[in-house]
Amino acid sequence: MNNAQGHCTCCQSDSAEPFAELDQIIDLYRDKEGNLIQILHIAQELYGYLSLELQQHIAFALNKPLSEVSGVVTFYSFFSTTPRGEHTIRVCLGTACYVRGGKKIVDALQKSLGVDIGGTTADGKFTFEVARCIGACGLAPAMMIDDVVYKQVNINKLDAILSRY
Amino acid sequence: MKHITINGKPYEVEDGLTIIEAAKQHGIQIPSLCYLSGVHEFGSCRICVVEVEGAKTLVPSCMTKVSEGMVIQTNTERVRKARKVLYELLLSDHSKDCLSCKRNQSCELQALGKQLGVEATRFEGTRSECVIDVSTSITRDMSKCILCRRCVTACNEIQGVGIINAQNRGFQTVIAPAMELAIGSVNCAFCGQCTVVCPVGALKETDSIQAVWEAINDKSKRVIVQTAPAIRVAIGEEFGNEPGSRVTGKLAAALRRLGFDDVFDTNFTADLTILEEGTELLSRVKSALTGGEAVLPMITSCSPGWIKYVEHTYPDELDHLSTCKSPHTMLGALAKSYYAGKIKREPKDIFVVSIMPCTAKKSEIVRPEMKNDGLANVDAVLTTRELANMIREMGIDFNNLPDEEFDNPLGMSTGAADIFGLTGGVMEAALRTVYELVTGRELPFDGLHVTPIVGFDQVKEAAVTFADTLPDYRFLEGVTVRIAVTSGLAGANKLMEQIKEGKSPYHFIEVMGCPGGCIMGGGQPRSDDPDVRSKRLRGLYTEDEAKVMRKSHENPFVTQLYAEYLEHPNGHKSHELLHTHYVRRGTYNEYTNERFDLGVRPAEKKRDLAAQAINAAARAEQARAREENESVRVLALEAENARLKSELADVNETVGFFKSVIADYASRGR
Known part of the structure; x- marks a missing residue:
């Protein structure tokens, strides 16, 4: 995941075959039933997000309508259609985290990052999301940055945590 | 066979039926909304739920297959209550501006509410x-x-x-x-x-109705109307007639009463298309047989939806398309040249309206290729449904109109033109003419109908062998021409894949973009009659059979047009006015400047x-x-504006009400 998040997404379009790496994967999965979601996952890992051009490329390669591909992409919250930040912050809003103050963390982060839920900071450093229970209820309220879990977060700790990135 | 019980009565039904189908066969109606006979895919609305003994929940009758011994209740209190709740939930996220909606009184949601006896909308939520x-x-x-x-x-x-x-x-x-x-x-x-x-x-x-009214009201314009073959067997339905009723005479009369100056018939240019397209086919085949270069199979080009599809999907196969414009743009081009000269009017003062069973033709007319001397060939396209709305708006009693004729010279047509509106019709019309041109004899099929290509199969094929050819066509002696006919883009796709792989065995292919052809076009009246397709088909074949002249080359006004103006098929003038070229687009417009x-x-x-x-x-x-396209944008803005205004009025009303309540309380307090 770290690798995927850190992957540069801006310089892909210059080469002649912008999605050559993905094409090999698509060939591998071509005849497998239900291959679309797998391919989308890998595509997002490779290129950071699923741009319209990337979705078009996948739809064309799999001979599926673009509307079907984008239907799947927009259905699942894991998929992103816009460039993502270098790091992903996910604040847990599962029941336990919510009652222990998860919402306050969300509000504070919105203010300090200057973006709404689902948004990416102007410097491209953080993408800010919420999660529904990350399975760390004993550590509530919890949040994740990439794959590191921060336990018992309170708003005073936030600056210190963010400064590590 | 399965033995089932519906509402206490035993029935024997075929295997594989859904509950709703089985019930319908025995005259039991189950209310439904999303159900689409024949191709039903999603059971999304759940209005058709029924009670099945032993099932934990109500089941959707459109998705559930009958099974042996099934006991079904279609109208218990529980079922009826559930349907009402489902309906009200649908309404909670529906803009209820029914009185000013285009579908007012032809809306299935509206009709369903009446059927279910819903008189309240209890749920008001987010919209x-x-x-x-x-x-x-x-x-x-x-x-x-x-x-x-x-x-x-x-x-x-x-x-x-x-x-x-x-x-x-x-x-x-x-x-x-x-x-x-x-x-x-x-x-x-x-x-x-x-x-x-x-x-x-x-x-x-x-909507194009407004633009047409404006043209009719503009005294400086000569407004010409033309109507496609498929309209005459469908528009009657909008006025309560049986599907397939032939109302050609009343249609011409209605158009005249709407204020059009000339009432022409697209059929005329359908006949002309046969001469142009037939000649093109013969020259392609001749070239192929005499060692020249020729792209075969040739594919018909009357259906603009099909054209746009092939430009996007098979951009490298565009040479297979006939270069003929669609018949209504041909008529528009002639109205603003040949006919303008005859009546001594400036082409720019002529406004051509086409009544079409088709939504794609609305986009076709704004293509830059469909212009001559900077003027669009056709200025507005109305669908069959839109024309019916105009007739109603004008207060015309359609069913009691006298039968009238189309105007000449662009209104006369043969039976071959009538069948342009149905799948297989263009091919049959072409064969009637080509066969006779080549052999001097009539097409050897009973009643001139090429039976293998009649009907609604997705892909139909036939072969015609030429024997005893006339001297000019000796190159065709003993040659068998293979033809295929398809309607609907899924069928077209199959034939195009063959072409792309270089495996197409055909010489001539007819494609219509809508399944069944223009009679089932995207602009035709919506119908709940399951046999609407075959009824309209029958109507057009009857129209053809009722005519004395049934072959395009017999049309005297077409002959006159060539003699006076065009000279000969595929001639210089024809190419200028009646033929076109196509645009390589690509699935995602990658070959054009436009981007998604x-x-x-x-x-x-x-x-x-x-x-x-x-x-x-x-x-x-x-x-x-x-x-x-500024006018289109303005339309969108106007619609949005109207919606916002009505919302504002609602809010004001609520505020007013609260004000009066507060005032009431305040006065009581005192």
């Missing part, structure tokens, strides 16, 4: 954001969509193009092109089959703030290009 997407052919108003997914089935399963599908999830779900792109910016063929199946006012043709345009959508705004900032400049440029 979906209103997105009105106007293209030259199709207008989408998603505030009216009830997510029944019939259009998704029509687009994906029937037509096999898959332009629209469900996007997003939960309450945000919207039926739209990928990424909620504007439908006018993607590879939609504009066949309009989605507008035919839509039960509400969410999908419809983009992400536009500006409310839902997207929240999700993609960051990306919007990055793309803002590029997007503004694209949006500007797309909105070239």
Whole structure:
């Protein structure tokens, strides 16, 4: 995941075959039933997000309508259609985290990052999301940055945590 | 066979039927909404739920197959209550501006509410954001969509193009092109089959009625109208007649009473198309047989939805298309040249209106290729449904009109032209003429009908062998010409794949974009008659058989046109006025300057703030290009404005009410 998040997404379009790496994967999965979601996952890992051009490329390669591909992409919250930040912050809003103050963390982060839920900071450093229970209820309220879990977060700790990135 | 019980009575029904089908066969009606006979894919609305003994919950009768010993109740208190709740939930997210909706009184949702006896809407919740997407052919108003997914089935399963599908999830779900792109910016063929199946006012043709009224009211304009073959066996339905009723005479009379100056018939240029296209085919075949270069099979080009589809999907095979324009643009071109000369009017003062069974033709007329001397060949296209609306608006008592004739010289036609409106018809008309040209004898089929290509099979084929040819056509002696006919884009796709692989065995292919041909076009009346297709088909064949002249080359006015003006088929003048070329587009418009345009959508705004900032400049440029068509944009804005105004009025009313309550309380307190 770290690798995927850190992957540069801006310089892909210059080469002649912008999605050559993905094409090999698509060939591998071509005849497998239900291959679309797998391919989308890998595509997002490779290129950071699923741009319209990337979705078009996948739809064309799999001979599926673009509307079907984008239907799947927009259905699942894991998929992103816009460039993502270098790091992903996910604040847990599962029941336990919510009652222990998860919402306050969300509000504070919105203010300090200057973006709404689902948004990416102007410097491209953080993408800010919420999660529904990350399975760390004993550590509530919890949040994740990439794959590191921060336990018992309170708003005073936030600056210190963010400064590590 | 399965033995089942419905509402206490035993029945024996075929295997494999769904409950709703089995019930219908025995005269038991189960209310339904999203159900689409024959191709039903999603059981999304659940209005058709019934009680089945032993089942834990109510089951959707459109998706549940009958099984041995099944005991079904279709109308218990529990079922009726459930249906009402489901209906009210649908209404809670529906813009209820029924009185000013185009589908008022022809809306299936409205009719269902009456049928279910719903008299209250108890649920008022959040409403979906209103997105009105106007293209030259199709207008989408998603505030009216009830997510029944019939259009998704029509687009994906029937037509096999898959332009629209469900996007997003939960309450945000919207039926739209990928990424909620504007439908006018993607590879939609504009066949309009989605507008035919839509039960509400969410999908419809983009209105051209206003533009036509304005032209009629403009005294400086000579307004010419023409009507496609498929209209005469369908428009009667809008006035309560049986599907397939032939109302040609009343149609001509109605058009005259609407104020059109000349009432012409697209059939005339259908006959002309046969001469142009037949000549083109013969010259291609001759070239192929005499060692020259020729692209075969040749494919018909009358259907603009099919044309746009092939430009997007098979951009490298465009040479297979006949260069003939569609018949109505041919007539427009002649009206503004040949006919303008005859009546001594400036072409720019002539306004040509086409009555078409088709939504794609609305986009066809704005193509730059459909212009001569800077003037569009056709200025407005009305669908059959739109014409019916105008006739009603004008207060014309359609059924009691006298039968009148079309005007000459562009109104006379043979039987061959009538069958242009049905699948297999263009091919049959072409064969009638080509065979006779080549051999001097009539086409050797009973009643001139090429039986192998009559009917609704997806792909039909036949072969015609030429023998005892006339001296000019000796090169065809003993040659067998193989033909194929298909209607609907899914069938066309099959034949195009053969061509792409170089394996097509055919010489001549007829393609119509809508399944069944123009009689089932995207602009035709919506019908709940399961036999509507065959009834309209019968109507057109009868129209053909009732004529004395049934072969295009017999049309005396076509002969006169060549003698006075065009000289000969495929001649210089013909090429200038009646023939065209095609545009390589590619699935995602990759061969044109246009790009799939992400536009500006409310839902997207929240999700993609960051990306919007990055793309803002590029997007503004694209949006500007797309909105070239100013009138269309104005229409969208006007619709949005009307909606906002009505919302404001609602809010004001509520505020007023609260004010009066407060005042009331205040005075009592004192």
